[in-house]
Amino acid sequence: MPGREDLTIRVKQCIVDAIGVKVAATAIPDDMPLLEKGLGLDSVAILKLVAALETEFNVEIDDNVLRPELFRSVGSLCDYMAMRT
Secondary structure: OOOHHHHHHHHHHHHHHHHOOOOOHHHOOOOOOOOOOOOOOOHHHHHHHHHHHHHHHOOOOOHHHOOHHHHOOHHHHHHHHHHHO
């Protein structure tokens, strides 16, 4: 089971890869919102991110958990992934 810091870096790297930003994963703050005024992920970016997370962590993320609360911040997404790994 990965430590929280390792998990957080892996989630952030999935975000970087999914949305194609030119920023280091470590430069993304844990409290960065993923929607709207934060990284501004749209539905296509969310789907790419979910696919990247499923591949990285070898899990299946059910559609019923794909709600705005899950993507409130990098930290909330990390909390969810910590429960899944």
